[in-house]
Amino acid sequence: MSEKPQAAAEPQVAEEGSSGTAPAPAPRRGFLAGMGAIAAGGLAFLAPVWSGIRAALEPLERPPQDTDLVPVAKLAAVPDDGVPHKFRVVMDRVDAWNTHRQLPVGAVYLRRTGDSVEALNVVCPHAGCFVNVAADRSRFVCPCHKSSFDLSGAVNDPASPSPRDMDTLDVEIRDDEVWVRFQNFLPGRAEKEPVA
Amino acid sequence: MRLVLDWIDDRTGYRRLLRAALVEAIPGGAKWRYVWGSTLTFAVVVQFITGLALWASYSPNAQGAWESVYYIENVMAGGWLLRGIHHYMAHATMILLVLHLMQIVVAGAYKAPREVNFWFGLALLFIVLGLSLTGYLLPWDQQGYWATKVATSIASITPFVGPALQEALIGGADYGHLTLTRFFALHAGVLPGALIVLIAGHVFLFRRHGVTTGERPAGARDGGNPDGQFWPDQALRDAVACLAVMAAVLYLVIRTGGAPLGAPADASEPYAAARPEWYFMFLFQWLTYFPAETEILGAIVIPGLVVTLIALMPFAGRWRLGHRFNLGFTGTILAGVGLLTWLAYAQDRADPEFVAAQHRAEAAAERIVELARGPDGIPPSGALTLLRNDPLTQGPQLFADRCASCHSYDGHDGLGNELAEARTAADLKGFASREWLTGLLDPEQIATPRYFGGTDFARGRMVRMVQSRIAGFDAAQRDDLAKVVKALSAEAALPQQATLDEADRDEIAEGAALLASESIGCTECHEWRGAFEQSLGPVLTGFGSREWLTGFIGDASHPRFYGDSNDRMPAFGPDEILSEAEIGLLVGWLRGEW
Known part of the structure; x- marks a missing residue:
């Protein structure tokens, strides 16, 4: 019953006043009482509704995860063959209430030619699927909507639904290790924009 | 605007529905003493709103329940307020329920033709008690864990089905993941569902019979007072009462800093401060008077008889002195409950060991928050790991x-x-x-x-x-x-x-x-x-x-x-x-x- 005052529409108030079994209250007084009921009822729900919405939107307030470079593999472990190989990215990660040490948080493709290494995010920029290397190792192909990329990650088929090339990641060779800045990017748009 | 509303009304007939909801004749006019039912409905709606928001951040598992509640309480912006409102509104609901029940009994509103609605109300009381009991466990802290163990142990002494009942309820031989998933399903699914159905029935029957005006037959003029109707006179009073309930709850939340959260549940750590919520304390105290092997009397037989007598009040009320008997009976029960509650708290206060246990519990609760906030955070194995590896x-x-x-x-x-x-x-x-x-x-x-x-x-x-x-x-x-x-x-x-x-x-x-x-x-x-x-x-x-x-x-x-x-x-x-x-x-x- 208490929530009903909120649902009330003012035009009805005047009408009801005359159609009930009870004598009609003075229209002005009735209008004020109705307004008062709506105001008090609305105010009563303010705190729970506001704190509920705030809790639901809480993820937006959270600071972004840090995106420092992390070691992904020994350089020697990346075959020097110009073909992308998948490596797991393992790092510390805060997941809401848990702090994980050395948790596999995703994967990257590393492609080594001589001493230079390129890193690609495995996620398809179209709709976020995990892009595969084709069985013949000649190109990347996304298993979901058949986006096709060459081995450098560039879209190589005009029919590909992907709006941009696969996302490259910053790479550094430190001593004998490959370090990568592991980041995800918003899918479905032509420009590469990091996920906050 | 008018056109749009007309169109909607034509397709839905909402105006008729609204009129049916808002136009309710109130013999003798709107009164402050008719607000209790509405405040209860309000309390329930607030619990649904805050409960759903809490649900969106809560994780019912033995290594995540306390941790997610810790997160809501200490990390999430405004989470303490959300949880605080849910916690104290539950207390308010209990108080409002008792007031509502007392009013019904005093006014004789349980009498014909309102017997069925009286039973609906009683059923609602038990559903609310069930919601409190199941909700108490969900944070998975020492307090809720040990207090709920008492409740489920009592369930196991039920004749014939006790052990099976307990095992089904807690999802196995001992407390664990399944206890939480089951209690959560009860707390957020089964019981609220039943609550909605019963409230709908309760309100439907109430509208069918109208308010109970006391000794005057319905329709009689109350000292010249004209009849009123729900909208807007009674609605205004109801809304103001709901606002007052909310203000009281907010006052409690802010004064106490929100709902308490003890140290995480630990089956290997003694917890001498275990107590149920205050409205169950009388039962807790009551059980201390029953020596071994007779608990069944105190826990099941006698409470069962009392509830049966209350349920039969509409029939007892038909006798010449029936209403007086009902009044006396309810009064005695309430006085007994009050006395037991007072005794329970007085004895605890006077018991230095209990007081010390309470201090230890508070210290542990503070300590775990300190540890969880520390540089290592909460490991995937749960916050208990932090306490078990803590020298302090x-x-x-x-x-x-x-x-x-x-x-x-x-x-x-x-x-x-x-x-x-x-x-x-x-x-x-x-x-x-x-x-x-x-x-x-x-x-x-x-x-x-x-x-x-x-x-x-x-x-x-x-x-x-x-x-x-x-x-x-x-x-x-x-x-x-x-x-x-x-x-x-x-x-x-x-x-x-x-x-x-x-x-x-x-x-x-x-x-x-x-x-x-x-x-x-x-x-x-x-x-x-x-x-x-x-x-x-x-x-x-x-x-x-x-x-x-x-x-x-x-x-x-x-x-x-x-x-x-x-x-x-x-x-x-x-x-x-x-x-x-x-x-x-x-x-x-x-x-x-x-």
């Missing part, structure tokens, strides 16, 4: 358990319980600190129970040395001794003394040299940086350090320490009286490392 939490308990039969800590047993008599071995508060060592080397103190007074060493060379040689020290020697104390204490590298040690670096270096000098003479018996004459006492190199203390507690009879002259100190390590981890926790606590 585990140290005192281990000390009380394994050390306090001989040692004291600041005069108590480590947990703060006074000791009836002085312990035989040294008091270990501040072990290896400057203050502790100064006392040890004080001729007045060394032979007291605080140090060696109660041990074989009371007549040993160390005591004699201190009481003869040090007692005769001149001022210069006493200054040297103070430096030696600083140097020896610096060996321990106690965290609390780190700044002092750093500031007194020069004096410490001087003291380290003096320690081996002839005038001080420690190295006549003790090893110090490789120098000693006769290895009689414990080595002083690294005295009180983590490594030294770990070795000492492990085996005081080792030649590095007392050797053959060890008095009664057990070999905790080799004899496996304490595990390596436990010794580590004790050492950490004694050294103040946390």
